[in-house]
Amino acid sequence: MSAQAVKLTYREAMRQAIREALLADARVFLMGEDVGAYGGCFGVSKGLLEEFGPQRIRDTPLSESAFVGAGIGAAMGGMRPIVEVMTVNFCLLALDQIMNNAATISHMSGGQFQIPLVIRMTTGAGRQVAAQHSHSLEGWLAHIPGLKLLAPATLEDARGMLAPALADPSPVLIFEHGSLYNAEGELPDGAGAVDIERAAIRRAGGDVSLIAYGGTLPTALKAADELASAGVQAEVLDLRVLRPLDERAIVESVSRTRRAVIVDEGWRSGSLAAEVSARIMEQAFYELDAPVERVCSAEVPMPYAQHLEQAALPQAQTIVTAVQRMQGAGG
Amino acid sequence: MSAAAPLEREHDMHLLAQMLRVRRFEEKCVELYSAAKIRGFMHLYIGEEAVAVGAMEALEPQDAVVATYREHGHALVRGVSAGAIMAEMFGKLEGCSRGRGGSMHLFDAATRFYGGNAIVGGGLPLAAGLALADKLQGRARVTACFFGDGAVAEGEFHESMNLSALWQLPVLFLCENNMYAMGTALEREESETDLALKASSYEMSAWSVDGMDVRAVEEAARRAAAEVRDGSRPCFLELRTYRFRAHSMYDPDVYRSKEEIERWRAHDPIPALTAELRDAGLLGDADLQELERAAAEEIEAAIAFAEAGTLEPVEDLERFVYAEEPLA
Numbered sequence: 001m002s003a004q005a006v007k008l009t010y011r012e013a014m015r016q017a018i019r020e021a022l023l024a025d026a027r028v029f030l031m032g033e034d035v036g037a038y039g040g041c042f043g044v045s046k047g048l049l050e051e052f053g054p055q056r057i058r059d060t061p062l063s064e065s066a067f068v069g070a071g072i073g074a075a076m077g078g079m080r081p082i083v084e085v086m087t088v089n090f091c092l093l094a095l096d097q098i099m100n101n102a103a104t105i106s107h108m109s110g111g112q113f114q115i116p117l118v119i120r121m122t123t124g125a126g127r128q129v130a131a132q133h134s135h136s137l138e139g140w141l142a143h144i145p146g147l148k149l150l151a152p153a154t155l156e157d158a159r160g161m162l163a164p165a166l167a168d169p170s171p172v173l174i175f176e177h178g179s180l181y182n183a184e185g186e187l188p189d190g191a192g193a194v195d196i197e198r199a200a201i202r203r204a205g206g207d208v209s210l211i212a213y214g215g216t217l218p219t220a221l222k223a224a225d226e227l228a229s230a231g232v233q234a235e236v237l238d239l240r241v242l243r244p245l246d247e248r249a250i251v252e253s254v255s256r257t258r259r260a261v262i263v264d265e266g267w268r269s270g271s272l273a274a275e276v277s278a279r280i281m282e283q284a285f286y287e288l289d290a291p292v293e294r295v296c297s298a299e300v301p302m303p304y305a306q307h308l309e310q311a312a313l314p315q316a317q318t319i320v321t322a323v324q325r326m327q328g329a330g331g
Numbered sequence: 332m333s334a335a336a337p338l339e340r341e342h343d344m345h346l347l348a349q350m351l352r353v354r355r356f357e358e359k360c361v362e363l364y365s366a367a368k369i370r371g372f373m374h375l376y377i378g379e380e381a382v383a384v385g386a387m388e389a390l391e392p393q394d395a396v397v398a399t400y401r402e403h404g405h406a407l408v409r410g411v412s413a414g415a416i417m418a419e420m421f422g423k424l425e426g427c428s429r430g431r432g433g434s435m436h437l438f439d440a441a442t443r444f445y446g447g448n449a450i451v452g453g454g455l456p457l458a459a460g461l462a463l464a465d466k467l468q469g470r471a472r473v474t475a476c477f478f479g480d481g482a483v484a485e486g487e488f489h490e491s492m493n494l495s496a497l498w499q500l501p502v503l504f505l506c507e508n509n510m511y512a513m514g515t516a517l518e519r520e521e522s523e524t525d526l527a528l529k530a531s532s533y534e535m536s537a538w539s540v541d542g543m544d545v546r547a548v549e550e551a552a553r554r555a556a557a558e559v560r561d562g563s564r565p566c567f568l569e570l571r572t573y574r575f576r577a578h579s580m581y582d583p584d585v586y587r588s589k590e591e592i593e594r595w596r597a598h599d600p601i602p603a604l605t606a607e608l609r610d611a612g613l614l615g616d617a618d619l620q621e622l623e624r625a626a627a628e629e630i631e632a633a634i635a636f637a638e639a640g641t642l643e644p645v646e647d648l649e650r651f652v653y654a655e656e657p658l659a
Contacts (some may be wrong), residue, residue: 029467055467061497066456066490073460073474077395079467081460096487100450101457109438109446110429111651116658145652169654308621 005186013159013187014044014066014152014176018082020165020192022052024143025080028166031058031067032084032120041086042122042181054060068094068119075117080166083122088175089135090135102171103146108255114169118162124177124215131301136265138175138271142243148172149242150196153217155185157240160194168196171307175242177215177265199249200242208259210325211250211276213239216263216314223263223319232323242272250276251284258289261322263314268296290326295319340613343604344622346388346545347614350380350601352366352626353404356413359421359630360403360434364580365452368637369420372449373434374401378575381600382507383408385548386475386570387505389556393443395474397458399440400435401507401574407476413438413629414636423640430643449513452485454478455504459491466563473559475503483510484520484528492533495565503559503597504530509574514586515597529565542572544597575599 008016021028028046036059039046041143049057060067064085071083085091091098098119105113125134142149148170152158156178163171202217203224212220217238224234237253254260260280264273273294280292298312347444357377363369376383383404390396390409398405406416419426420434428438428447436447445461448454458476465472482488495502506526512519523529530537536558540551548570553631555566573595577584608614 005522024354058498059492059532061493063490065487067452069456069487069491070494073457073462074464075460076457077461077464078466079464090483096450096453097456099452101448105438105446106654107651108428108432108436109440109651110426110431111655112428112438112440113445114654114656114658124654148653167658169658170658187511221380221461 004157005190006189007186010155010158010183011044014301017159017162021162027080029056030082033086035084049212064090064093065097072115075115076113077146080116083119088121088123088137088287091121099144101264103144104122115171115240117171118165118171120174122178123175126179128304130194130304134302138242139266142272151175151214151240151242153214155187159191161196164196174220175214179215180193198247200238202238203236205235209253209257210234210261212263214263219314219316220263223316226320247279254280254284255287259326260278261293261319263295265297267299273297291323295322337496344638347604348622349384349408351622353380353407355626356630372579374579375576376401376404379572380404380409380549382542382572383543385545386505386552389552390475393472395443395461397445397476399478402437402447406437409444410442411444413633417633417637421637425640450485452482455487455491458502459495459500462502465493471560473501473503473556477505480508480517483526485601496535498535499564501559502565503556506569507572509572510541513578526569533585535565535567537567539569542570545600573633580655
């Protein structure tokens, strides 16, 4: 009975995906800080060291540049590495390898080398861990040609994005929002690979498009609930793939609803939300009944105090207010 | 006369020929740069040839090479064709990187030549990863990683040395110490200028070699490569050398004295080996002429190949940003 539903968390779905990849291909291995003996900083790889041993579940020193670069080299040498960078904040220490090697070598060598590498990292704020542990830098990394970026926001995607990412001959970055790991839900027993090309409509509606990804998807869905009780039917589009963007899905949704609010935990200036907004203007300008709105994080280093952190982050109420403002402005 | 002598002579002639073709190739590159056939950044290896030539002798075809932006010589000696290298510098489709990389980014999958990395220290983590792949797949291969003394100050050097020693990765670290990180002298950039000593603190074999003596380099590289291959562990060589030319074509070379350069020129590895072979009666004028002729012929053919090359169609600009072929 493969269709039987199984209850699990986002964390467990991700662990199942890694375990399945390790079982499916002897070339797959996981490396990163505390992925082994500790069980993963966020508990994702718990139990994998015991099952697969230290050759395939490799604890690394705190050397982000070396182990990310080693992942690139190992991929070029025929392996299928999954590199875990504990959080997006620490990937700054490996940015040279990500940008100057992973993203360039295929093009710069005239297509001679493939880099089948997956880099997973936790992203986002909301847990009162202050400025240096709360970044959302997906927009920065989405700026870089040569990389593919995925943001699983659902259990289905947490379970199903890794396999196609590993099968991709180009480097793929997977962003796991820290607030999602404990999310619970049901997946069909035997759930597997999903597409890693298309955005997905998580809630249909005809009045406004709420465009979100990763950690802002639950916020957008909550806002859509509140709007529904006020009689406004919001469509919630989950970008899922941050590079290359699924422009068609964005344009189609906006063309139906004629209004768009982009919800992005990154800072507004130079954000992924800015990019999505620009594409809507370029391709769906005449479909719009109101200017595009953006709900982003406040442009401050993330503060520790809970009330300040919450004030800095995109909130459902802010989205609702933005939509109401558009309803008033539009025709 | 021992039976080994003719073989030794043949090998010495081979070393001389390799150094000579690298030297003449780059001298021609200077002319072509002046003629604007080659553009961008170009870093010459002139003076340092004994390092690449000696070290490559220790490598097998299945081994991998990771090099820096000063890598024309490494590519040539590794077996990338002079034509493909020259065409690359001409920006032609027939270049070893389709004209996308230029002088600093020579790549060649066939000879396992993994670039031409132009971020100082950026190749070291890559080399560790290539070696990790070999280790995990049970292959007795060496990844030779060339870098300069400047890289020793980079965090990526320390991280990669530590990781390689910790995981016993088969990397042959080849530090080409030409005493200057661009224009900054070694003693102005390193708290400890004995780089082999510094490397040995990572618990790997490390020693210094006269990088102006091609046979000393070869002997050391063979010993180190055997340790890497058979012991599956990293090894570090500091090759003390000197570049006779400026850092790049843009460098006015004001940070070192003419006298210092002249002192090092007296140790030029090519005249040194030439004189030695001559004195031993193993090299005559005709032999030397033949080496020069062969080098000139190869370089002329490379230039003709590059001249006749084509430009990659602009429509292909975005090709290979993402890999085109599915994974094997």
